[in-house]
Amino acid sequence: MFERFTEKALNVVTKAQEIACSMNSENILSEHLLLALVSEAKGVSLKIFRMYGITYEKLYDEITSVMEFKKAKHPDDISGFSHHVKILLKDTLDLAVKSGNPSILYEHLFLTVINDKYSNNVRTLEKLGFDVKTARALLQKLVQRKTKRFMHPETDNSAEKIADKSEETDSLLFDSEESKKVFERAVAKLSASNYEILGTEQIISSILEDKDAQLTDILAQNGLTAEIFNDKLNNIQSRKSEYEGRQIIFTPNAFRMMNLALQTAKELGSSVVLPEHIILGILKSKKGIAYDILKELKVDETTLAHGIIKPIEKQMPETLTILRLAKEESRRIGRNVVGTEMFLLGIIAEGAGIGGRVLAELGITIKDARQIVENIIGFGNEYYDKEVVFTERAKRVLEKAWELAKNEHKSRIESQHLLLALTTEPTSLAMQSLEQLGVDAVEIKEGIKKFANE
Numbered sequence: 358m359f360e361r362f363t364e365k366a367l368n369v370v371t372k373a374q375e376i377a378c379s380m381n382s383e384n385i386l387s388e389h390l391l392l393a394l395v396s397e398a399k400g401v402s403l404k405i406f407r408m409y410g411i412t413y414e415k416l417y418d419e420i421t422s423v424m425e426f427k428k429a430k431h432p433d434d435i436s437g438f439s440h441h442v443k444i445l446l447k448d449t450l451d452l453a454v455k456s457g458n459p460s461i462l463y464e465h466l467f468l469t470v471i472n473d474k475y476s477n478n479v480r481t482l483e484k485l486g487f488d489v490k491t492a493r494a495l496l497q498k499l500v501q502r503k504t505k506r507f508m509h510p511e512t513d514n515s516a517e518k519i520a521d522k523s524e525e526t527d528s529l530l531f532d533s534e535e536s537k538k539v540f541e542r543a544v545a546k547l548s549a550s551n552y553e554i555l556g557t558e559q560i561i562s563s564i565l566e567d568k569d570a571q572l573t574d575i576l577a578q579n580g581l582t583a584e585i586f587n588d589k590l591n592n593i594q595s596r597k598s599e600y601e602g603r604q605i606i607f608t609p610n611a612f613r614m615m616n617l618a619l620q621t622a623k624e625l626g627s628s629v630v631l632p633e634h635i636i637l638g639i640l641k642s643k644k645g646i647a648y649d650i651l652k653e654l655k656v657d658e659t660t661l662a663h664g665i666i667k668p669i670e671k672q673m674p675e676t677l678t679i680l681r682l683a684k685e686e687s688r689r690i691g692r693n694v695v696g697t698e699m700f701l702l703g704i705i706a707e708g709a710g711i712g713g714r715v716l717a718e719l720g721i722t723i724k725d726a727r728q729i730v731e732n733i734i735g736f737g738n739e740y741y742d743k744e745v746v747f748t749e750r751a752k753r754v755l756e757k758a759w760e761l762a763k764n765e766h767k768s769r770i771e772s773q774h775l776l777l778a779l780t781t782e783p784t785s786l787a788m789q790s791l792e793q794l795g796v797d798a799v800e801i802k803e804g805i806k807k808f809a810n811e
Contacts, residue, residue, distance in 0.1 A: 361450070365463040369393045370446075380421075381428050384439040387476040388420050394467055402467055405495065409487040419481055441476065445469055456500045468496045535570075536630050539563050556608045557645035558590055564632045572633050575664040579656050589650045610645035614638045623755050625669055626676030626770050628762040633665050675710040676758070676770040679703035684745040686727070690736045696748045697779055697787035698730045710772030715804035719796050729790045750785055754778045773805045 362370065372393035377385040395413045398406050406412075438446070449469040453461045470478055471489050479489055542563035543555060565583035567573055576582070615630075618638030622630045639647050640658050651658070669677065680695075683703035687695045704712040705723045747755070755770075757778035762770045779787045780798040788798070 361453070362461045363463065365397065365399065366461050366466055369397045369463060369466055372396050373442075383428060385437060385442055386424075386439050387442055387445060387470065387473060387478055388424055388481075390442060390445065390466070391470055391478045391481075392417060392420065394463075394470060397463070399463075401495075402463060405492050406487075409485070409492075411482070411485055411487055415485060416481070419485060420477075423477065423481075445473060448472075452500075462500065464496050464500050468493065468500065471496075535567075535632050536635070538567070539632050539635070542566055555611055557611045557614055557639055557642075557647035558650070560611060560614075560635060561639060561647040561650075562586055562590060564635060567632070570632065571668060572636065572665065575661070575668075576636070579661045579664065580654055581651065581656055581661075585654065586650060589653060590646070608645070610642065614642040614645060614647075617641045623759050623770065624677075624680055625666070626674030626678075626680075627669075628759055628767055628770055633669065636665060637662060674769045675707060675712075675772045676775060679707045679710075679712075679772060679775060682706040686730075687745050690731060690734075692734075693745050694748060695745055696734075696751050697754055697782060697785040698734065698790055700751060700754060700775060700779060701787040701790060702726055702730060704772055704776055707772060711805060711808045712772030712776035714808055715773070715776065715801060716796075718804060719800060721791075721794050721796060725794060726790060729793050730786070733786055733789065750782055754782055754785070754787075757781050773809065776801060777805055 369390070370393070373385050373389040376389045376392050376396075380389070382389065392413065394402075395406055395411060395416055449461055449465050452469055453465045456465070471482070471493055473479065483489060539560065540563070543559040546559045546563060562583065564570075565573060565576060565581070565586055615635070615638060618630055618634040621637045621641065622628075622634040625634070627634065639645065639651070640662055642648065679700065680703060683695050683699035686702040686706070687693065687699050702723065704710070705716055705721060705726055707713050708717065754775070755778070758770050758774040761774040761777060765774075767774075779785065779791075780801055782788060783798065791797070791801075
């Protein structure tokens, strides 16, 4: 069932588990699910809770004042979802199916919980002044609108799954000399400390040791030096097991962080993973010992991220500009999803790169392209308060552009790589748009060859 949950909906379930653990409950109960809904609320759902003054703290106090549950003797004794929550999750699936949505959304969970007649949740909400009837009607409309209007055509929730790219990640991490040195130092730390698995803390500690790097200065300006970090680390380390062999094995959090670093490198237009991308990866992952130390040191994540990205932006990599413009185009029409069609608009808007020049020579203007894209996907009218995301197809295009840049031994992904990558997805919205504009893949490839040889 959980494979059909959107990330936002899955975050609610995960948060409910965390809340149950923190309360030492033997089971995950419907009350934990309600608290998780409030904790993870975004956009319109957050506005609904705020409309009635419902906060996590206020709800937690009300629930715990009357809640009765069986406590676990040990955290490992938590047995999972209660029978009632299992029924609620099944009802959520049924609701999604009836609304014609292939995915289970946060709003489906929210609606199921306030439709539940067999728990105290509705009475608790009403006691706090929450208008269940009005919220229910609003959510029902929202679910239908998302089904009919807000599903991006390139959003793929079918049986196609993302393959395990651990081997690819491992090989790509060492493409840059800077990252190679980081991991050499990290492995040395791992061996010296008798650890078996490389964690986020060894990786960040080794980054901080490069005293001559600009990144080290940026981290120091944000209150993070090798001395401060290692001092904190010495009070945290507790793993003791023999390190064997030379193969690097990541902890789950470190592996997640490195995958985020890899994705960040692509989104910032780099064809190699640099230490800067690793730091941004740890900020995005929000997990692991290294991140815990950053929180304890009260490092401002936004300031640090901006400090790292600013020097990269000054270098004006084409793809970074194109992706920023693509996100702006998406927001302009009221959407929080970037598909291949937004990549196309970004390439045209950037204009200075080979990709933009090829399209300009083929007579494509931003005005005409926007009109075609708007006719295909329409306008959205939802409020979005989170980062714009890429469709799976858009991610594949970015992946292909990365490969093309690497094959040419380029340190950056350039506009022609992104445009050429679009032609590898013939059924994409970008190629559909180009077809309506009277341009085909052959003309694009020939145009790129022409400009590349000048």
